[in-house]
Amino acid sequence: MGGPPGVDFRGSGAHCGEPMVEIHLGECLEVISTFASASFDLIYIDPPFNTGKTQARTQIQTRPDANGDRTGFAGRRYRTTRLGTKSFDDSFSDYLGFLEPRLEQAYRLLKPTGSFFLHLDYREVHYAKVLLDSIFGRDSFMNEIIWAYDYGARATRRWSAKHDNILWFAKDPSAYTFRYDDIDRIPYMRPDWLGPKRQPRERPRRTPGGTPLSAPAARRKRDIRLRSHWRSWIGSCAYTRIRATGCSTSLRAVGRLANRR
Template identity: 50%
Template sequence: MTESWTPESPNLVIHGDNLDVIAALPDASFTLVYLDPPFNTGRSQRRQSTTSVRSASGGNAGFKGVQYERIRGDLMSYDDTFEDYWSFLEPRLTEAWRLLTDDGTLYLHLDYREAHYAKVLLDALFGRECFLNEIIWAYDYGAKSKRRWPTKHDTILVYVKDPQRYHFDSEAVDREPYMAPGLVTPEKAERGKLPTDVWWHTIVSPTGSEKTGYPTQKPAGILRRIVQASSREGDWVLDFFAGSGTTGAVAGALGRRFVLVDRSAESIDVITARLEAAGIRFESR
């Protein structure tokens, strides 16, 4: 049960339906929400006539306004497969907005099948002015297509609760090598450069020590950069598609506090073993 959760609670790993769990958490509790939901594959692009749906709340843009309802209706009319997926994801993103602090940030990790649809809807759901970045995580591993350009990237959409107040600390982020170190001073080359919105980072090695065996595990290096930039020590981080627990492992190592939620018993087992091996204290519910 999460009704007793407070900002003073211990780190939590919760087994259950994430929508039920997060609905019991109090408003404005988390500085960072990272979500890596299941990707929607098998898209059926069957164009239909679009309709506009007026919101009872009125308004022209932003959270739950007319623009949001119209865009939502248009996209769902366009694609039946998207309607099923977004009906699953939409209420969870609405809760994520509620749970963010005023200086909080949402990172939504998707692949190429959903990113462009989600971008349009999040512009309307959060407000277009709250869009911060589209991060491209590029990697080079796995099968190589010979009939199209091989798809070797994911998209991470970044939205803030309040564009005037969000926390972002570029100096806290691990730097990376210059691609052409000879073009900068030796001092700059030694220090490295700040990352851009294109992140070159390998996937989790199938034979590496980081591997947990969980099929959708994301690299700790990707989450480390996110947590470093968009939270401070002691801040609360939420991941309610927790999977292999990378968010919690990184947050705990960096002195952040976290709540992880997943409905999969396999996921909870992997997370528990991973956090215990890392010496990160938490409670299970």
């Protein structure tokens, strides 16, 4: 591959001598502009999020030490040594102007069967979606992938930001590559009240506390029905069993039933 010199990690065996990974050190736009068009099957970028803050990352080294400052697996103690800290100012006055030429290069570099993934968060993802629509075309937008996590700060004045957004665009929406059978899967949840398990990948649906989810009140009162595919965890001070329900009218009805028990 042409362009600035990079570092090759070469494999062995059947692919001995062929570059498997190339790492290029340089300004992104300058480096990728030297690559040949239609030469990548997949491009994934995780740019700065424009948080308006200084982002810093400290590199550390650990070694076993009975009197160390860190506890690891099985209670083993380790001593931590800081090797250094790198930081950058994650603030852009024209964030889309920063992204646009890089997204245009990504479109040029993709093969007709290629896919592009842009990893951002709530701050800029919606504006980036509109920008990508203008570059790839709206029909090339395949989906939005939510990267959810449960760690981080807990906000007290608003809903906490607990996920990132990954936009998936295909170079050609009629010719992209998607290997469905290679997807990692976990058993999906199924309420116990629907009867015995019918699929090998099913598992019982339970409340956050681990108890089986009871049937909705609609099974006992015909005027309460599940009218939506969406579900909410509903509790009551007078009746603590958790039920699944759908719409706002059902929520009120369940509350009345719970308080009468």
